[in-house]
Every structure is written in structure tokens, then in C-alpha cells.
Amino acid sequence: MKWHDILDILVHPSHRYATVEDVRKIFADYHDTLHWLARFLIGDKLASACVIDACNIAERQGPAFHEWLAHWAARATLRCALQMQEADIAGLAPTYERLEGDHENRSPLSPEDLQLLVERSDVLRARLDLLCRFVLIMYGIAKESCEDVAAQLEVSPSAVERAYCVAFDTLQLMSKRMLGNADTSAALSH
Numbered sequence: 001m002k003w004h005d006i007l008d009i010l011v012h013p014s015h016r017y018a019t020v021e022d023v024r025k026i027f028a029d030y031h032d033t034l035h036w037l038a039r040f041l042i043g044d045k046l047a048s049a050c051v052i053d054a055c056n057i058a059e060r061q062g063p064a065f066h067e068w069l070a071h072w073a074a075r076a077t078l079r080c081a082l083q084m085q086e087a088d089i090a091g092l093a094p095t096y097e098r099l100e101g102d103h104e105n106r107s108p109l110s111p112e113d114l115q116l117l118v119e120r121s122d123v124l125r126a127r128l129d130l131l132c133r134f135v136l137i138m139y140g141i142a143k144e145s146c147e148d149v150a151a152q153l154e155v156s157p158s159a160v161e162r163a164y165c166v167a168f169d170t171l172q173l174m175s176k177r178m179l180g181n182a183d184t185s186a187a188l189s190h
Contacts, residue, residue: 026073027051034077040121041081041133050080078137085130086154092131093155096162105161106168109140116175117141124171131159132167139164 027034031051038047082089109117117124117136125133131153138149139160146164150157 030073034073036118036121037074037137038077038081040125041078041137042085042130043125046081046084050077050084078134082134082152085134089131089134089153089155092129092163093153093159096131096159096166097156099162099166104165106140106165108143109136109168109171113171113175114141116178117171120174120178124174127170127174128167131155131163132170135160135163136167136171140168 034051035047038050041047042050128136134153135149138144138152139146144152146157146160150160153160
């Protein structure tokens with residue numbers, strides 16, 4: 001399954017039962033995807049611990065639970081990453097509370113934006129702080145409401161909105177630069 005598919009599951013979960021074996025299989029099948037999610041959010045050193053912790057959580061569940069398992073696995077990985085970084089996220093929130101400028105709503109990520117995020121995640125991760133990365137995933141991809149994201153991150157909705165604007169604008173700027181580079185390359189090849 002490709003990243004688009006698992007992230008689509010974040011947006012459009014279906015409901016079904018899963019066995020303990022399904023739980024183990026999902027973490028084996030999606031290990032790379034879940035590791036990417038954790039690595040994008042909190043970095044290489046802690047990423048493996050998030051996926052391992054998510055596996056432990058899954059094994060403690062009963063033989064069946066109501067949620068599409070890939071959706072649950074992504075959420076469990078995100079939740080573990082969030083628990084590891086709560087204090088740092090809270091420390092960043094005041095910066096976004098004071099941020100001046102245009103903070104009108106930005107749209108969720110398009111499929112093209114998502115593809116760029118996956119392809120250029122290392123560059124984008126270096127350009128965005130922790131709060132922006134979490135908001136980008138939770139608000140921009142999973143399409144949770146601003147209030148839900150704020151409650152989960154334990155920050156204000158305005159900090160979420162402003163962090164998303166920064167993340168979205170950074171991604172859009174990266175996209176424009178890549179298009180400009182492609183146009184320049186095409187012109188030079190003629």
C-alpha cells in the first residue's frame with residue numbers, strides 16, 4: 001500500500017473487526033510508512049520507539065476492535081510521537097500566538113501537496129518546527145478540526161491555525177521553487 005492509501009485511510013476510515021494476527025500483520029506491512037510518519041514528526045532517534053510502542057499498544061487490545069486497522073496504526077504512531085514531544089510542542093505555542101501576518105484559513109493538502117510532502121519530507125522537516133509538523137499531519141492531511149487538533153496538542157486553536165499557515169505556506173513555496181526549477185531545466189534543454 002502506498003502513502004496516499006494509508007493517508008486516505010486517515011481521512012476516510014472504514015469500520016471492521018481485526019484479529020490479533022491482523023494487528024501484527026498491519027505493523028509488519030506498514031512498518032516503513034509508520035516509521036516515516038514518526039520520523040517526519042519527531043526525528044530519527046525517537047521514531048523507532050513510536051512504532052514499537054504502537055505495536056505494544058496494539059498487542060494489549062482485545063482480539064477485535066472497531067476501527068480500520070491501518071487508520072488505527074497511524075493514529076497510535078502519531079499519539080506515541082505526541083506523548084514524547086508534549087512539552088516541546090507546548091513551548092512552541094506562544095511563538096505562534098504572537099505571530100503577526102495573514103492567518104486566514106488555508107485548505108487541506110491536495111494530492112499534489114501530499115506527494116511533495118512525501119518526496120521532500122527531509123527538507124520540509126528541517127524547515128518546519130515540531131508544532132508545524134504535527135499540525136500539518138493532523139489538520140492538513142487527516143483533516144481534523146482546528147479545535148480537535150488544539151485539544152490533542154494542548155495548545156490554542158489560534159496557535160494551530162497560525163502553525164498550519166506557516167507549514168502550508170512553506171510547502172507551497174517549496175512547490176513553486178520545484179516548478180520554477182523544472183521550467184528552467186526544460187528551457188535549458190531546448
